Amino acid sequence: MKVIASYSIKGGVGKTAASVNLAYASARAGNETLLIDLDPQGASSFYFRIGPGKKQKKGFFFNQKNRLLKNIRGSNYKRLDILPANLSFRNFDIMLSSMSKSKKRLKEMLALLEDEYDLVILDCPPNINLLSENVFNAADLILVPVIPTTLSERTYEQLVRFFDNNSYKKKKLRPFFSMAQSNNKLHRQTIKEMESRHPNFMKTIIEFSLEIERMGVHRDPVLAYANKKSAAQAYRKLFNEVVSSLK
Amino acid sequence: MKLSKIRQSHYLLPDNMTKKSFLDTLGQEFVVKQVENTFEKMAILDSFEWALYEHRILAVRHDNQRISLWFDEEDILDPDEAHTIEDINARTQFWWQLAESPERDILKKLLDLRAMYPVYEGLLRTEQFNLMDNDGKILVFCQLITISRPENSRKAVFRMARLIPITGYKAQSKQASELIKSLGGFMPKLNPIDSLLSALGVTPKPFNIKPRLDLDPQMSSREAASVIISIMIDKQRQTEPGIIKDIDTEFLHHYRVALRMVRAAVAQLKEVFPPQDVIELKQRFGALASETNHLRDLDVFILDKERYMALLPPSLRDGLLPMFNDFEQSRTAEVRRIARWLASRAYKQEITELEDRFKNGYSALETHWSEQPIINLAVTKIQKRYKKIQKAAAKITHDTPDQDIHDIRIDCKKLRYLLYFFGNLFNKKQVKIAGRHLKALQDHLGIFNDLSVQAEFLENYLDEIEHKSKKDIMLIASLGGLISSLHTMQLQERERCIDALAVFSNKENQRLFKQTFVLEQGSKKEKGGRK
Numbered sequence: 051m052k053v054i055a056s057y058s059i060k061g062g063v064g065k066t067a068a069s070v071n072l073a074y075a076s077a078r079a080g081n082e083t084l085l086i087d088l089d090p091q092g093a094s095s096f097y098f099r100i101g102p103g104k105k106q107k108k109g110f111f112f113n114q115k116n117r118l119l120k121n122i123r124g125s126n127y128k129r130l131d132i133l134p135a136n137l138s139f140r141n142f143d144i145m146l147s148s149m150s151k152s153k154k155r156l157k158e159m160l161a162l163l164e165d166e167y168d169l170v171i172l173d174c175p176p177n178i179n180l181l182s183e184n185v186f187n188a189a190d191l192i193l194v195p196v197i198p199t200t201l202s203e204r205t206y207e208q209l210v211r212f213f214d215n216n217s218y219k220k221k222k223l224r225p226f227f228s229m230a231q232s233n234n235k236l237h238r239q240t241i242k243e244m245e246s247r248h249p250n251f252m253k254t255i256i257e258f259s260l261e262i263e264r265m266g267v268h269r270d271p272v273l274a275y276a277n278k279k280s281a282a283q284a285y286r287k288l289f290n291e292v293v294s295s296l297k
Numbered sequence: 298m299k300l301s302k303i304r305q306s307h308y309l310l311p312d313n314m315t316k317k318s319f320l321d322t323l324g325q326e327f328v329v330k331q332v333e334n335t336f337e338k339m340a341i342l343d344s345f346e347w348a349l350y351e352h353r354i355l356a357v358r359h360d361n362q363r364i365s366l367w368f369d370e371e372d373i374l375d376p377d378e379a380h381t382i383e384d385i386n387a388r389t390q391f392w393w394q395l396a397e398s399p400e401r402d403i404l405k406k407l408l409d410l411r412a413m414y415p416v417y418e419g420l421l422r423t424e425q426f427n428l429m430d431n432d433g434k435i436l437v438f439c440q441l442i443t444i445s446r447p448e449n450s451r452k453a454v455f456r457m458a459r460l461i462p463i464t465g466y467k468a469q470s471k472q473a474s475e476l477i478k479s480l481g482g483f484m485p486k487l488n489p490i491d492s493l494l495s496a497l498g499v500t501p502k503p504f505n506i507k508p509r510l511d512l513d514p515q516m517s518s519r520e521a522a523s524v525i526i527s528i529m530i531d532k533q534r535q536t537e538p539g540i541i542k543d544i545d546t547e548f549l550h551h552y553r554v555a556l557r558m559v560r561a562a563v564a565q566l567k568e569v570f571p572p573q574d575v576i577e578l579k580q581r582f583g584a585l586a587s588e589t590n591h592l593r594d595l596d597v598f599i600l601d602k603e604r605y606m607a608l609l610p611p612s613l614r615d616g617l618l619p620m621f622n623d624f625e626q627s628r629t630a631e632v633r634r635i636a637r638w639l640a641s642r643a644y645k646q647e648i649t650e651l652e653d654r655f656k657n658g659y660s661a662l663e664t665h666w667s668e669q670p671i672i673n674l675a676v677t678k679i680q681k682r683y684k685k686i687q688k689a690a691a692k693i694t695h696d697t698p699d700q701d702i703h704d705i706r707i708d709c710k711k712l713r714y715l716l717y718f719f720g721n722l723f724n725k726k727q728v729k730i731a732g733r734h735l736k737a738l739q740d741h742l743g744i745f746n747d748l749s750v751q752a753e754f755l756e757n758y759l760d761e762i763e764h765k766s767k768k769d770i771m772l773i774a775s776l777g778g779l780i781s782s783l784h785t786m787q788l789q790e791r792e793r794c795i796d797a798l799a800v801f802s803n804k805e806n807q808r809l810f811k812q813t814f815v816l817e818q819g820s821k822k823e824k825g826g827r828k
Contacts, residue, residue, distance in 0.1 A: 082299050099434040122298060124463030126427070126435040128377060131298055131464050166298045269433065 052296050053160055053170045055189040060205050061176035064195040064228035066093040067262050067272075068288070069173035072193075074271035075289035077130035081168035084122065084131045088185070089175040092135030098125045099269055100134050115162040127274070131167075146180045156184035178212060186218045191296060195228035195256070198240035206248075224295060226252035226288065252295075254288040257281070298464050305371060306474060308482035309492065310441075310456040319441065319458075322476050323428060327436065327469075333376070333425035339444070340415035341494075345539055345548070347503040348407045355490055356413065359421070361387040366400055370489045374442045375459065376423055390414060390545070410600070412545040417499050419454070420445045428473055436469040437462060444497065455496040458482055506532060506551045508558070511721050514672035519569040519664075521671035522562055523655045525718050529558045530652050541636040546596040549589060549635070556586050561714040565678060568666035570659065581651060588638060592631040594754060595624050597747075608782040609775060616775030619768060620758065672816060675719035679814040682712045690802035693795055699749065702794055706742040709735060727813040734806055738797040745794050748787040755780050 056069040066089070073085040087094040095101070100123045122131050146152045160170060174185055186192065194209065196202050206225055213220045225248065231237050245251050256262075259281040261272050268275045273282045310319075323329050342356040342364065343349045349356050355367045357374070365379035372378035380400045389395065390412035392404040404413075421444055428437040438461040443453045458477050462470035485492035494501060508528050512521050533555035539548030560582045567575045598605075602621055606614045638644055666674060686708050689701070713735060720728045759776050762769055800806070 084298075099432050119298070121465070123465035124298075124435075126433075128438075 051160075051164050051167050051170065052191070053172065053189045054191045054193060054292060054296075055172040055174055055185045056193050056195070057172075057174040057182065057185060057189075058176055058194050058196075058205070059178050059209055060202060063176075063197055063202065064256060064262070065089075065176070066097070066173055067265060068193060068195055068226075068228070068256070068285070069094055069171050070097050070265070071271045071273050071282075071285035072289050072292065073130055073171045074127060074273045075286055076169045076171070077125075077127055078273070079289070079293075080129070082129050082131075082166065084133060084163065084167045084170045085125075086133040086170060086172050087135040088172055088181065090135055091175070094173045095132060095134040097265060097269055097271070098132050100125070100132050118159065118162060119166075126270075146184065152180060153183045154187050156181075157188040160188055178209070183216075183218075186213070186222070189222060191224055191292065192222050193252075193292070194223060194225040196225045196244070197229045198227050198237040198244065200240065203240060203244060206244075210248075221250070224250055224252055224292075227255040229258040230255050231258050252288060252291050254284060254291050256284050256288065304470075305459060305461045306484065307457050307459045307489065308474070308477050309485050309496070310458055310477075311481040312453045312456060314456065314480055316441075319480060322480050323426070323439070323473065326472050326476060327428035328431060328433075329439075330427045330429060331424060332427055333423065335376075335424075336420065336422045338447070339419055339421035341417040341497075341499070342413040343416045343501075344408055344411035344413050345504055345544070346411060347501045348411065349413070350490065350494075350501045351503055352407060353488075353490060354403075354407070355493075357421070358385070358387075358415070361385070364389075366403075368403075373489050373493065374421075374423065374457070375440060376425075410545060410547050414544060416501075417494075417497050418447060419497070420447055420450050428469070435463060436466045437473045439473065454498075455493060457493075504532075504535060506554050508532070508717055510718060512671055512719070514722050515670045517668050518566065518671045518674045519659055519667035521674075522566045522569050523659045525562045526559050527652070527655045529555045529562070530648070530655065533559070534648065534652070537639050541639055543632050543636070546600065549593060549596065553586060553589055553593060556582060558714055558717065560586065561711060562718065565711055565715065566674065568674070569664060570667075571661050571664060574661055578651075581647070585648070589635060592628065592635055595628045595631060598624055598751075598754070599628060605779060609778050613771075613775040613778050616771035617779070619772050620776070671719070672722055675715070675722055676814055676816055679712070679715050679719065680810070682708060682715060683810045683814075686712065686798075687802040687807060690798040693798060695795070699791070702742070702791065703746060703749075705798065706739075706746055709739050709742060713739065723813055723815075727809065731806075731809055731813055734801055734809075738794075738801045741790060741794045741797045745787060745790040748783050748790060752780050752783045752787070755783070 054072070056065045056072070058065055069085060073083050076083040085094055085098075118133075121136075122133050124131050146155060149155060151158075163170065172185055172189060174182065194206060196206050210220065210223065212218075213223065225244075227241055227244075230241065241255070257280070259279075261276045261279050261281040264275075265272060271285075272279070273285055276282050320329055337360045339360075340358040342358055353370050355370070355373045357365045359365065362383070362385065364382040364385055365376075366382070367373045367375070367379060369378070382395055382398065382400050384396060385394070391410075392401055392408050395401045395404070422442070424441040424443075426439040426441070427435045428439055429435050440457075440459040440461070442455075442457045442459070444455040445451070445453050460470055460473050460477070487495060508525065510525065510528070512524065516524075533552055536548045536552040536555070539545070540552060560579065563570070563575060563578045563582065570578070599621065606617060609617070686705060689705050689708070693701070693705075713732075716728065716732050716735070720732070755776055759773065759780075762773060
């Protein structure tokens with residue numbers, strides 16, 4: 051079982067779109083896939099038409115396998131399951147900080163799912179806190195969507211510094227350009243500069259696209275309703291790149 | 298989740314259920330959306346031996362365009378779980394006609410030289426429905442699978458609903474199954490493949506050329522011999538339609554194997570029949586076998602074409618092609634001749650007459666052995682045959698003529714048949730070990746023999762060529778190369794035969810045969826049987 055995270059300190063950069071489409075591509079490729087919606091806003095769950103899970107008693111999430119499995123919902127697609135966002139995820143940080151080994155709890159919990167899934171995708175909330183650090187420990191690969199603008203660039207470098215300062219494995223970090231506009235000169239320039247500074251960027255670029263924006267209307271992955279469009283092809287390419295990086 | 302797959306369920310539905318009532322009933326609790334509806338010609342494929350059925354595999358050919366395979370019986374006819382082989386047509390029968398794939402490798406193992414052909418042909422309708430809530434979230438996947446006869450597509454002969462639950466929606470899947478039950482749906486008692494075949498009126502009859510005999514040790518020897526011969530004639534006859542239709546080469550091969558066992562029983566148990574009858578039976582069964590010799594030789598050559606080509610350097614390979622073309626042409630003519638022969642009144646009369654003679658006990662004058670218990674005859678025959686092989690093996694040196702090795706091969710074959718006939722009269726475990734040792738030896742002897750038969754066949758073919766054209770000269774060169782290759786291989790195999798013979802006749806195996814094929818165990822078994 052491999053774990054990948056879709057993570058960024060900034061919001062609105064295409065994390066959820068990436069999570070949802072990669073999860074779908076993974077299931078289509080024959081992998082038993084679980085998408086864990088760690089974002090209390092529950093956007094991933096919304097796209098798959100799954101309501102928020104029941105409110106859970108404090109502390110359940112990280113230790114009991116049966117209760118964990120009970121909260122998993124199958125999506126409309128075979129081999130693709132969702133652990134829906136739970137409103138109590140809001141208090142993760144408080145909950146985690148009261149526990150021992152508080153930065154490895156998520157990793158321990160995912161170990162319980164080892165026999166059930168080939169791939170787990172974590173759709174993370176936008177901030178940097180104790181939950182994020184759990185993600186850094188648990189994931190084999192951390193995808194970071196970056197909009198090719200100066201501000202996003204600075205945020206990404208902030209994350210790299212955080213990894214340096216806290217000695218997290220930097221090679222897990224795999225940024226990719228998201229919502230890029232090929233007709234925007236500034237975008238093109240930023241992409242060029244960042245790629246030369248950070249050779250760990252994924253080759254695939256997810257262009258800004260109306261098809262992706264329409265996900266909220268369709269409530270389905272782009273790959274499901276616009277399989278042949280360029281946006282879908284880009285996500286498929288990204289998934290293949292993820293697979294080969296995991297090997 | 299990997300766990301969730303296990304819980305799918307299927308229901309057989311009444312033939313007269315309408316689709317409207319199906320949809321209305323499910324519609325009571327769910328928003329029902331049909332997502333798939335295919336209607337196509339279908340054929341269930343299997344081999345004469347029912348090799349796929351025996352391995353719980355279902356193969357379906359759709360519209361003569363592709364084959365679906367289901368390796369897990371629970372998934373049969375589920376389009377999402379099918380392993381598909383594309384680019385086939387109605388005449389695709391053998392694994393080697395398929396494009397390379399993991400599925401082909403599995404079929405290769407199961408079918409070997411066998412053809413797969415339709416055991417049922419009909420029409421298949423596959424409908425998939427999503428059972429959803431008002432938000433468009435799917436709660437249960439549902440399939441409705443209908444098979445009807447080609448001549449009456451409106452009347453279902455098989456109708457199955459499959460519910461595939463979705464993780465986290467257990468209650469809804471239970472609800473759906475209640476609705477299906479209210480339509481008269483029920484869970485079949487048989488496992489899925491059997492319930493499908495039985496609904497279609499297809500009864501699998503797996504064929505195995507090896508006789509499964511369980512003779513009573515005290516049965517009279519003549520009766521036992523008649524039972525054996527009857528069973529083998531029956532097997533022989535089962536292969537006839539396949540030879541006539543030329544489905545695959547195994548039919549003729551098995552026809553000959555069965556006939557060989559009949560002849561072995563007549564010759565080896567000759568003491569139970571009057572001597573003049575033995576001479577007559579040998580002659581009559583022998584005549585049947587020799588009719589088929591030429592076709593079998595051609596089959597063996599053509600099947601081994603690739604191997605022969607590989608024995609030659611590339612420059613000589615093409616030289617062989619005219620010979621194989623010749624063989625193919627002769628084969629076509631020979632198949633036709635054999636088919637006519639098997640269908641002829643003369644053949645039918647002959648075989649029925651022979652069959653009838655053994656069917657209800659062979660009536661003729663008593664002989665010294667005919668009324669003695671079969672166990673006595675079995676022990677005598679097996680011990681004698683083993684000792685003969687053992688003695689011959691002791692005399693073998695590196696200078697022994699090939700003919701002596703061929704004679705030992707024939708003795709081994711006779712011993713093999715005795716084990717087929719009488720193995721069950723003795724300790725099964727020990728018989729199995731003895732059989733395994735014998736098999737190891739026979740494998741080498743068999744290769745040795747094949748190589749010399751093939752070389753001889755080629756030499757004869759060479760004699761017949763009128764070497765005039767350049768093409769013929771190339772063929773002669775290729776044949777020369779091939780015959781010398783075969784000769785080298787034969788010399789190597791000879792050494793292996795000698796080694797294997799030494800093992801088969803060593804002290805340990807002598808003891809094994811001595812202890813296994815004895816009267817005492819037979820009588821013990823008899824006591825057990827009477828209790």
